[in-house]
Amino acid sequence: MDLQLKGKRVLVTGSSAGLGEATARLLAAEGAEVIVHGRNQERGAAVAESINQSGGKASYVLGDLSTDAGADAVAAGALAGGPVAILVNNAGAYQPRPWLQVSVNDWQDSYNVNVLAYVRMIHRLLPAMKTLGWGRVIQIGSSGGIEPFALQPDYLAATAARHNLTVSLARELKGTGITSNTVAPGPMLVENTRQMLLGMAGQFGWGNDWADIERNAVEQFVQNDVGRFGKPEEVAAAVAFLTSPLADYITGALLRVDGGHTKSV
Template structure:
C-alpha cells in the first residue's frame, strides 16, 4: 500500500526515542518531511540525521511543551504542518497512594495539556487549508486501567476523549482526528524495566526466556508477545494517509488483543 505522504509535512512530538522515533522514521520513508521534536538538541539532531542519511527529509524543533513560550517556539520551528502526531508524554512507576496531587497535575500537563497547546497552534491553519491529520498516541490503559500509574492512565483516557471531541469540532473541514492505542511495546526503556522485573521474579536471564512468562503474567494477549515500535508507526502512517480519509474520531488499537471488547 502506497501511503503517498510525499509533499506532506509532519510534526511528531517526542520523537527523539522510542515510539516517536519509529513514527518519525517511517513517515520519512513514506515521503513526508518530518519535524523531529524533543528537548535535547543532540538527540533530536541524531534522529534527523539518521532520517537524512536514509534518504528522507527532516528538520528539528526543540522545546518543552509544558511551557506556552516553548510551545510557541516549537510551532514556529515546525512551520505549517499537514500532520500533527501528539506523541510526547511521560510517566513514572508509582501506586495510587504514592502518587501525590502535584504529580497528578504534572502528569496532566505533560500528557494532555502539552498536546492541546500544539492543537491550538497548528490545527487552525490545517482547517483553513482544508486538509490535515491529527493523530494522538493513547493506550490500552485508558480503557482497561491497572492499580499502578493512576495519574498516567487517567491522562491517557483524557487523550482519547479530547481526540474524539476534536474530531467532532473539525467535522466537515477536511481535517481528521484519530487515536492509535498501543499495548505494551518493546521500546528500550520498557525492555530494561521489564528485564529487571523478570530477573527478580525468576523468569530467566535473557529476553527470550523472560518474554513468554511476562506476557502471560502481566500483559496477556492473543499474539503472545510485546509489540514492536514499527507496528505502531505503521498504524500512525496509515492514519496520516489518504487511505484513512473516512476515519475520524476512531481509536485504532494495536495491542495484540490485550483489550478484549465486542465494541
C-alpha cells in the first residue's frame, strides 16, 4: 500500500534508537524526508546515514527537549529545510521505581521530559505546519496511561497527560487540515525493557536464560492476548498509517498497539 508520504518532511523525536528509530526508518522507506532526532550525535547521525545509504532521505538534529534552548535548536534544525508536515512526538524517559521511591522532584522531572517536551515541539512546529494546510501531530503514549500499575507512577501519569493533550489539540486544529492522534504501545521489547527485565528476573524468579525470562515476564507481567512483547516495527506501522493522507478522517483518536494488554474500552 502506498501511504502517499513521498516528499513530506517528518520529525521523529527520540529516533536514534527503539520505537523512534523503527518509525523513522519506515517513514523514510515510504518516501518521507525524515529528520532523525536524539541527544547522542554519533548514534543519531548513524541512523540518518543508514537511512540515506538504503535509498531514503534523512538528516539529523541534536538537542535536549527538556529545555527551551534544546527545543529551540531542534526546531531550528528541523525547519531549516522548510515546514515540517508531520511531527511524531516520541522522545521520553522513565525508571521502574515504586511509589514511595518517586519523589516530588522526580514527578516534576518526569512531567517535563514526558509532557512539556512534547508541548515545546508542538509550539515550535505547528505555526509553519499550518501554512501547508495539512499536517499530522502524533504522540506516542502508553497502555499504562490507560490502565496504570504500581511501578513508575510518575511516567504513567505523564503518558495519560499525553493522551489528554492529543484530544485537546485535535479540537484546537479543527478546520486546519491537521490531525492530532495518539499511538499507545503496550509492553515493547526494546533495549530499555530488556535491561529492566534482566534486573527484575532475580526478584520474580524468572530464571537466568533470556528465553525463560521473556516467557515468564510475559506470563506474569505483560498478560496480553497475543502472548509476547510487541516489536518496535509494529508500533511504527500504526504511526505510519496515521501520518498518511489515508487517515485524514481520524483525529483525536487513541490507537492501542498492545496485543490486547489493555482490558478497558
